[in-house]
Amino acid sequence: EAEVAQSPRYKITEKSQAVAFWCDPISGHATLYWYRQILGQGPELLVQFQDESVVDDSQLPKDRFSAERLKGVDSTLKIQPAELGDSAMYLCASSFGSNEQFFGPGTRLTVL
């Protein structure tokens, strides 16, 4: 069964450093989402792509976060510089049209 892939699974970094996360959605899924999940809370949408275009990035802290999906397939989320409050699970999801969103295993970020 096809799954959303993410890497790395775990990342430890020091504050002020740059980090990057990668996501490969299920083949054929045009819509890709990045969510952030703080421990004990529900996922919060950071950015949504339709193919290579950003559809919604209203909740993305643009002073330090950036996201791209250059060829409309895989995507990268970057944080520069990382802050202590960025420690969380970063989840990528993809969907085909208005159907179910499938989540990847996530990248757990710890900022020291």
Added chain:
Amino acid sequence: GENVEQHPSTLSVQEGDSAVIKCTYSDSASNYFPWYKQELGKRPQLIIDIRSNVGEKKDQRIAVTLNKTAKHFSLHITETQPEDSAVYFCAAGGGADGLTFGKGTHLIIQP
């Protein structure tokens, strides 16, 4: 924007009993309401979803009800089993839009 409230935050039930989790939403434009189950350290997995043109949907021991007028929807799990123990999240969205999640309910099944 959308706001989703979820209750209770923790629910403990005896094995074999039923569990009910309730959510309310604020944006009348939302038309898609999924429920996700998340086990510790794992990804959220969809267990059931409902769209605004349907009032109730059932899949074996799991059912979801939607009241569009009151803007609330509920998850019902019958004949609970130990493997039902997890955190459950409700969410609301506009179909292909990003989802707004509730804060989650930690369901504990007591043997």
